[in-house]
Amino acid sequence: MKKTLLVVWLMALTAALTSVNAAAQGGGIKLNAAGATFPTPIYTKWFDVYHTAHPDVEINYQSIGSGGGIRQLQAGTVDFGASDGPMSDDQLAQSKFKILHFPTVLGAVVPTYNIAGVSGDLNFTQKALAGIYLGSITKWNDPEIAKANPGVNLPGADIVVVHRSDGSGTSYIWTDFLSKVSDDWKNKVGKANTSVNWPTGLGGKGNEGVTGLVKQTPNSIGYIELIYAIQNKIAYGNVQNAAGKFVKADLASVTAAAAADAKSIPDDFRVSITNAAGPKVYPISSFTWLLIPAQIQDTAKRDAIKAFLKWMLSDGQKYNEALSYAQLPKDVISKESKAISLIQ
Amino acid sequence: MSAAATSIAHEVPPQAGPRAFLHRLRQGDQIAHLVTLTFAALILLLTSMLVYELWMNSHLSRTAFGWNFFWTKVWDPNFDNFGAAPFIYGTIITSTVALVLAVPLGLASAIFLSELAPRNISDVISFLIDLLAAVPSVIYGLLGIFIVVPLMRTTLGPLLINTLGNVPYIGVLFRGPNYGVGFLTAGIVLAIMVVPFIISVSREVLLTVPREQREAAMALGATRWESTWKVVVPWARTGIMGSVFLALARALGETMAVTMVIGNAAAIKASLLAPGDTIASTIANQFTEATGDLYLSSLIELGLVLFLITFILNGLARILIVATERGGGRPA
Numbered sequence: 001m002k003k004t005l006l007v008v009w010l011m012a013l014t015a016a017l018t019s020v021n022a023a024a025q026g027g028g029i030k031l032n033a034a035g036a037t038f039p040t041p042i043y044t045k046w047f048d049v050y051h052t053a054h055p056d057v058e059i060n061y062q063s064i065g066s067g068g069g070i071r072q073l074q075a076g077t078v079d080f081g082a083s084d085g086p087m088s089d090d091q092l093a094q095s096k097f098k099i100l101h102f103p104t105v106l107g108a109v110v111p112t113y114n115i116a117g118v119s120g121d122l123n124f125t126q127k128a129l130a131g132i133y134l135g136s137i138t139k140w141n142d143p144e145i146a147k148a149n150p151g152v153n154l155p156g157a158d159i160v161v162v163h164r165s166d167g168s169g170t171s172y173i174w175t176d177f178l179s180k181v182s183d184d185w186k187n188k189v190g191k192a193n194t195s196v197n198w199p200t201g202l203g204g205k206g207n208e209g210v211t212g213l214v215k216q217t218p219n220s221i222g223y224i225e226l227i228y229a230i231q232n233k234i235a236y237g238n239v240q241n242a243a244g245k246f247v248k249a250d251l252a253s254v255t256a257a258a259a260a261d262a263k264s265i266p267d268d269f270r271v272s273i274t275n276a277a278g279p280k281v282y283p284i285s286s287f288t289w290l291l292i293p294a295q296i297q298d299t300a301k302r303d304a305i306k307a308f309l310k311w312m313l314s315d316g317q318k319y320n321e322a323l324s325y326a327q328l329p330k331d332v333i334s335k336e337s338k339a340i341s342l343i344q
Numbered sequence: 345m346s347a348a349a350t351s352i353a354h355e356v357p358p359q360a361g362p363r364a365f366l367h368r369l370r371q372g373d374q375i376a377h378l379v380t381l382t383f384a385a386l387i388l389l390l391t392s393m394l395v396y397e398l399w400m401n402s403h404l405s406r407t408a409f410g411w412n413f414f415w416t417k418v419w420d421p422n423f424d425n426f427g428a429a430p431f432i433y434g435t436i437i438t439s440t441v442a443l444v445l446a447v448p449l450g451l452a453s454a455i456f457l458s459e460l461a462p463r464n465i466s467d468v469i470s471f472l473i474d475l476l477a478a479v480p481s482v483i484y485g486l487l488g489i490f491i492v493v494p495l496m497r498t499t500l501g502p503l504l505i506n507t508l509g510n511v512p513y514i515g516v517l518f519r520g521p522n523y524g525v526g527f528l529t530a531g532i533v534l535a536i537m538v539v540p541f542i543i544s545v546s547r548e549v550l551l552t553v554p555r556e557q558r559e560a561a562m563a564l565g566a567t568r569w570e571s572t573w574k575v576v577v578p579w580a581r582t583g584i585m586g587s588v589f590l591a592l593a594r595a596l597g598e599t600m601a602v603t604m605v606i607g608n609a610a611a612i613k614a615s616l617l618a619p620g621d622t623i624a625s626t627i628a629n630q631f632t633e634a635t636g637d638l639y640l641s642s643l644i645e646l647g648l649v650l651f652l653i654t655f656i657l658n659g660l661a662r663i664l665i666v667a668t669e670r671g672g673g674r675p676a
Contacts, residue, residue, distance in 0.1 A: 065632030091635065160523060165608030165625075167421075167633025190422030194633040197420035202525055202619050203608025205629060212489060217497070217523060 028055065029304045034062040035069020035082030038169045038225060039288045042105055042325050043082065046316050050308060057304045066169055067194065073099065073291055079301060081291035084169020085176075085192065086270035098294035100343065101269040102309060102336055103287035105317075106326035108226040108254045109173045110236035110284070114214050115140055116155060122237040123148040123246040126275075126283075129239065130182030132159055132221060134189070135200035140219060148246070155219065162213045162222035165203025167194035173286040174223050177274040181283075192272070226254065227324040241283040242275050253282035254326035262331035269336070285326075295344055302343060309340050395651065402645035404638050413645060419610040419626075421634070426642035428649050430610045434527065434620035435653065438602065439595040441531025441616065442538055447588055449535070450542025454584075457543070458550035459572050470547060477540035485604035488533040493605055496532075497524030501617055504528075520615040525607035528616040533601050538591035545590060549583030550576060582665055589661045596654055599624040623650040 033043075040063040047059040064072070066083035073081035074095050086101055111124055128144045131137030137144055141154040164171045176192030178185045189196050202217075204210035207228040214222040226249050229236050238246040247253050260278040265271050275283045290309075296302035313333050320327050328336075405413065409426065416427020453473075457466045501522035509518040553576045561571035577584070607619020608629065623646050634640045 067633040067635040070635060088635075158521070165603060165621075166629040167631075169633075190420075193422050194635070195421045195630050197418060197422065197610070201609065202523055203621075203629075205603055205608070209604070213525070216489075216494060 029057050029300050031057070031059045031080070031301060031304060031308075032062075032078045033059060033069075033080045033082060033290075034064050034072045034078045035291070036066045036084045036169055036288055037063040038084050038107055039082065039105055039325070041227075042320060042323050045319050045323060046312060049319065050311060050316075053311075054307075057308065059308070065167065066172075067167060070291065073293070079296075080293070080305065082289065083291055084286070084288050085172040085194065086272075086289060087291065100292045100294050100339065102290045102292060102339070103258075103269050103328060103332060104290055104312060105288055105320055106254050106258050106285055106328065107169075107173070107288055108249045108257075108282055108285040108326070109170050109177075109223050110226050110229050110249045111221060111223050111239065112211065112214055112229060112234055112236045113221040114218060116157070116218055118152060118154065120152065121235065121248065122152065123240065124237050125240045126181035130178050130185050133161060133163070133178060133198075133200070134182070134184055135161070136184070148240070157219040160217050160220035161198075161201030162204055162210050162217070162220055163198050163201050164210060164223075165205050168206075169194065169286075169288065170207065170223065170225050171195065173274065173284060176272050176286070177284045180272075180275045226250075230324045239283055241279070241281050242277050243279040243281070245279050247280065247282045249282040249284070251321060251324070251326045253280055254285045255329055257281045257283065257285035258287065258326070258332060259329035262329045262335075265332060265335065267339070269339070292343060294342060306340050306343055309343075310337065313337055395648075398644055398648040398651060402641050402648050404641035405645040406641075408638060409642075413642075414649070417612060421630075421636065421639050424636060424638050426638070428623070428646055430612050431621055431623040431626050431646060432649060432653070433612045434530075434606065435596060435622040435624070435650070437527050437616070437620070438530045438534055438606065438622055439592060441528060442534035442595045443588065443592060445532065445535035446539045446542055446591060450539045450587070450591070451546060451584065453539075453543045454546035454550055455572060455577070457547045459568075459576065466547075470544065473540045473543050477544060481537065481598060481601040482604075484533055484537050485601035487536070488529065488601060488605040492529055492532055493524040496526075496529050496617075497522060504617070516614045517616045520613070520618055522617045523607060523619060525605050526615075526617050526619045527606065527613075530602045530606040530620075530622070531616070533605050534595045534598055537598065537601060538594050541591045541594060542587045545587035546580070546584045549580040549587070552583075553579045581668055585661065585665055585668075589658065592657060592661075593654060596650065596657070597624050598622075599628045603629060623647075623653075 040061070043061050043063075047061055051058050061082075062078075066085060069078070069081035069083055070087060070091065072078045081099075082104075084107075087095075087099065092099060111129065113122065115122075122145075125144060125148050128137060128142075128148065131142070131144055138158055139156055140159055141156045146152075146154055163174075172192050172194045175185075175189070175196050179189070179191050180186075189199060202213060204213040204222065207224045210222040210224055211228070211232070211234060214220045224234065224236075226236075228234070236249070238248045241247050256278060257273050257276045260276040260281050261271060261273050269287070269289065271287070273285055273287065276285070292305060292309075296305065313328070313336055317327050317333070405426065409416065413426065413428055414432065415429050416425070417429045418425050418427050419430065420426070457469060461469070501524065504518040505522060509515050557575050557579060558571050561575040562568075566574065602622050603625035606621060606625060608621050608625065609619040610621055610626075611618070613620065627643055627646055627650075631640075631643055634643055
């Protein structure tokens, strides 16, 4: 028994040593990347699958947040970054080198709630969501909520608003939508941001923190990532889109949001697709981006990054749906494929 | 005594110069002196580098807001307007609540363990308390979310609103909507976290009080309680205060457990049941996604403010200890 164990152990050791040796001899390309937390599961999957197919390329991704990703990219400590919100004009102007945006997958943010006696999916008008988060709609039986939900017995209880306490891409998408649909929001709270000065409510840390608070607190509402809601089987409401239809978020309605704007997408891909036009569109959707320097001196690294981008846009997209990320629409993929040549 | 002194005098010639130094080096004295001095100096260096870094990196925020940073009540990343007032308030309130709850509890436990409990029971309990002190703060945060928050929302909160809420003056602390999360919940969780520190250190200090002190008090006709409260505790006062300030330091800087139960709202509310935020919790929440330069700089200045608060409170602690020692109690 002991002998077998020893043999197994020795074999494992030899295997480990040879693989280390192989990696060292191959002189493989190591790429460092850092940024957004929201696409971490799919990025990890991609980098892992890609490494298996191309053993000489190894990509190490640290999900330190979009802000951190942008900072590290600008400081030159990573080869490329990742962000849930596109970089602003100011940020690009301040950067010492040109940075390109490449959309990778689509995500969405959904409203989740906990109301005593209400079990079905609620419909939320754009005005209702903005009013609730501004603190101007304070009761669940407010006419703005009631008119979209005929037949639902809404209580006259105070609404407990829950938002993210940590800076996050989820908040960015949520506030991007609110600032587009409500002038009040735009004037009082401002543009989309990872953290804003919330007019009302409690903060929960992470999707799990918001979900926890909503589950525990009667008559509360919060917002979470679609993926998180699907994976944890959390019920969420329908949101009214620009066409006036109430749409439940799913992979198809999120891809539809990107497809709706695909024709008018700018050449630098910095575009917000919240509240996109079209009857089937889920309005609180967004791209997430890889941030890649336009000029990469190290030719081996440059070729590796370009090859990975090509793979990501073709084979890579097949892994999206298993992890509940919506695929990029075809038009966006073909436009991005052309943009890869801009990396020099 | 004098024999020992002469033997040392024999080994170490009293003359100065390199020979004496080499001699002492061989003895190990000089090495020990150098090594310990270097390490002590490192602490000084570390502290000053910390302050230097915080000071330099908060330059943008300091020039933009000046002293207003301390009393501006708005924290708005969208309009680049930052003020620390809600977080300073939250930090001080939660730490105060924690100490108000933890000090009597901790001190009473320590007195029981050192003076009244049989030694073997005392040792077992002390071991468990030391274990509690080593539990990661996120565990206390979970304890807060799953036990303290629901308790607060359904039972304790309404109870406080209906009783203390009607009392004049202090009633204002227990009014308004009760979400379960807020200053008081954070204070309670902090109290649970810091109590082991107070008990553990205070017990050790109480145990060092010489037995003669107790015997003398009893010989004078004091009861057990009188001997404990009037002789043993005053003797150990400095050490007990040390334990309290250790607890305060942990409460001020606690991040994870607080952010999980405080509600994270940048607001100053009189009610202890209202949601708020602390300095440490804000930095932890927002640092990774802070993109603007002024935003980042303001978060770093928050760190500087926390350092300042800790510094001031520690200074006050020193003054308090010196003052009480002058007032008598512990013999020199």
